[in-house]
Amino acid sequence: MPITAPKRVSVPAPPRASVAVKPADLKDQLVEQFGDAQTRRLSTDTPYLRTIREEAIKAFDQLGFPTKRDEAWRYTNLRPILRGGFEVAEPALVPADIDLTPHLIPGLDAYLMVLVDGVFRPDLSDLDGLPDEVTLLNFTEAFEQEPQLTGEHFAKYADHTERAFVALNTAFATDGLFLHVPAGFKLERPVFVLYLRHTTDAVLASARNLVIVEDEAEATVIESFRVAGGTKSFLNTVTEFYVGDKGHVEHYKIQNEGEEASQFCATQAFQGGHSKFHTVTATVGGRLVRNELEVRHGGEFVDTQLHGLSLLEGQEHADHYTLVHHAQPNGHSNELYKNILDDSSELVFRGKLFVHPHAQVTNAYQSNQNLLLNDNASAVAQPQLEIYADDVRCSHGATTGHVEDEAVFYFRARGIPERRARILLMKAFLSEVTGYLENEAVQVYVDELVNVRFGA
Amino acid sequence: MISIKNLHAEIEGNKILKGLSLDVKPGEVHAIMGPNGSGKSTLGNVLAGREEYEVTDGSITFEGEDLLEMDPEERAQAGLFLAFQYPIEIPGVTMNTFLKEAVNAVREGRGQEALSAIEFLKMMREKQSVINIDESLTRRAVNEGFSGGEKKKMEVFQMAMLEPKLAVLDETDSGLDIDALRIVSEGVNRLRAENRSFIVITHYQRLLDLIVPDFVHVLYQGRLVTSGDKNLALELEAKGYDWVKETFGEEVPA
Numbered sequence: 001m002p003i004t005a006p007k008r009v010s011v012p013a014p015p016r017a018s019v020a021v022k023p024a025d026l027k028d029q030l031v032e033q034f035g036d037a038q039t040r041r042l043s044t045d046t047p048y049l050r051t052i053r054e055e056a057i058k059a060f061d062q063l064g065f066p067t068k069r070d071e072a073w074r075y076t077n078l079r080p081i082l083r084g085g086f087e088v089a090e091p092a093l094v095p096a097d098i099d100l101t102p103h104l105i106p107g108l109d110a111y112l113m114v115l116v117d118g119v120f121r122p123d124l125s126d127l128d129g130l131p132d133e134v135t136l137l138n139f140t141e142a143f144e145q146e147p148q149l150t151g152e153h154f155a156k157y158a159d160h161t162e163r164a165f166v167a168l169n170t171a172f173a174t175d176g177l178f179l180h181v182p183a184g185f186k187l188e189r190p191v192f193v194l195y196l197r198h199t200t201d202a203v204l205a206s207a208r209n210l211v212i213v214e215d216e217a218e219a220t221v222i223e224s225f226r227v228a229g230g231t232k233s234f235l236n237t238v239t240e241f242y243v244g245d246k247g248h249v250e251h252y253k254i255q256n257e258g259e260e261a262s263q264f265c266a267t268q269a270f271q272g273g274h275s276k277f278h279t280v281t282a283t284v285g286g287r288l289v290r291n292e293l294e295v296r297h298g299g300e301f302v303d304t305q306l307h308g309l310s311l312l313e314g315q316e317h318a319d320h321y322t323l324v325h326h327a328q329p330n331g332h333s334n335e336l337y338k339n340i341l342d343d344s345s346e347l348v349f350r351g352k353l354f355v356h357p358h359a360q361v362t363n364a365y366q367s368n369q370n371l372l373l374n375d376n377a378s379a380v381a382q383p384q385l386e387i388y389a390d391d392v393r394c395s396h397g398a399t400t401g402h403v404e405d406e407a408v409f410y411f412r413a414r415g416i417p418e419r420r421a422r423i424l425l426m427k428a429f430l431s432e433v434t435g436y437l438e439n440e441a442v443q444v445y446v447d448e449l450v451n452v453r454f455g456a
Numbered sequence: 457m458i459s460i461k462n463l464h465a466e467i468e469g470n471k472i473l474k475g476l477s478l479d480v481k482p483g484e485v486h487a488i489m490g491p492n493g494s495g496k497s498t499l500g501n502v503l504a505g506r507e508e509y510e511v512t513d514g515s516i517t518f519e520g521e522d523l524l525e526m527d528p529e530e531r532a533q534a535g536l537f538l539a540f541q542y543p544i545e546i547p548g549v550t551m552n553t554f555l556k557e558a559v560n561a562v563r564e565g566r567g568q569e570a571l572s573a574i575e576f577l578k579m580m581r582e583k584q585s586v587i588n589i590d591e592s593l594t595r596r597a598v599n600e601g602f603s604g605g606e607k608k609k610m611e612v613f614q615m616a617m618l619e620p621k622l623a624v625l626d627e628t629d630s631g632l633d634i635d636a637l638r639i640v641s642e643g644v645n646r647l648r649a650e651n652r653s654f655i656v657i658t659h660y661q662r663l664l665d666l667i668v669p670d671f672v673h674v675l676y677q678g679r680l681v682t683s684g685d686k687n688l689a690l691e692l693e694a695k696g697y698d699w700v701k702e703t704f705g706e707e708v709p710a
Binding site for chain 2: 404406407409410412414415416417418420424428429431
């Protein structure tokens, strides 16, 4: 199917904030910009999309940015990020020439969709060879071409009325992946969405993805976040997954944007009966990274696998907020997050399991393990189990510790230098999570990121 | 090979070794026996370079070099091997990877080139036939879920791979039944060589029936109080450690 870039119109940028911006003022600015934007970038919206955007901006206006007083944001302070202010991204008039080579995953055979500062770049993307059965479009195009599918699924899983960043994303995002895999179809090659930061301006870049994998269908979606220029932008991405009955989605997310860049990234999945949703998040740096991962069971015998690793240093801060709604009987979920924290980096892990009253025979496991390499690093683990059914098996565990001296000594006693011993032990710690990356090229790539981080 | 002179060592302020001296020549097997708390494990740990142990006096010369100045990894590279009393489990690192890292680190330390994957595999096969271990163990995580016997056997296999000049066996017999003990001892005996020495630390004589030592020393209260040949071990077995305490012990105030 044909894919076109969004229309680009030149608009003079509003004056830039030079003093610290209050979150409430920034909110008002953004709401005001939505009004302006309606006459510009969002002018091609279908009436349906416009209605939802209006709901979303209204909700954002009421909610404002989250603060540490919100329970869900208690350990993540947005103020330093918001202080500089940011505007809604305007796509560059002349597409920047970007060398993709350093940002690709070597050996990965995939359909490639490139988004630069949240804007789809067909010239950099490679979507050739897509099977006729499968529909892959840029996000806004889908509303014209697939009104039924977008009407049925868009904004149904990500809550734009109660979550400020989801609302903001819903109001402003114009580009991103729309993928539809029909019933019974197995999409062999993965779809690779590459987000590149390029602008040196403090802009709000948004991207929105909708992935619909129908009954008994299969797909793999890989997201990678990279910096190819400036880091002052704030990236806000939201992905909704619909996994039909007996469907199977593999989802890998690699966040590797260095110590300066910040982002909010939400993944929302709805699973039909007997389906499998498996996600691995690798957070290898970021000034402030907030991930929200929410899965809802819409049928029985659902399998949900949530895995994550973080490798933080300097002043980096990552916040993994996960929520699994066991809403139907016989569901299974398994969650494992492993994190290594150096310097004065901070990690927040919150795992919420919500077992609804009739979700009997639920099996849910959760584990969060942290290795601190420095006394100044910190990890907060907050398991939250809300169980309203009686025949369930739920467990959670959290550990925080150091690389074991005994193990290091064992290596050294065999001639392996101390530094190498520590690297091997840290890699071993993470290997349980990287082992879940079933795409070999992705696994090798993440292993290599880990090696680079450890200077191995 | 190694010369220990007047060694004093302590841990957390507790004086454990109080003037231990021992000379081991190439190819010799020395057994060190002693009751609990005499300092047996401290000796092994000090030799391997465990940092919790502080050497307050004395010297250790290994192949002409000051061992106490060397880091644990340098000692291993120089040809010292400690078979651990309690080998630790390392989830996530296979024995294959561990040994490849170790063999190549030791080779690098000795100025040799690293082995290629094929050369390493070939070496693994050769040593497996010498020590007679199940190949599947090497594909598993280091010691994870291994039985006591498997762990000790794997220590001997590691020893075979690293080809040390001096191997220190720290109570290798502890926790082994007689069958496992025989298998482990056979492995050690196959590694005995003209230029390879052993210090066998044990509480029980039965290990010395299987690994026959050239010399037996009795460690008590941090010093070697008497030495002899293998018959000393038999005498000790017959008389018990109380005999050592009575003969060499100091008056303990009530």
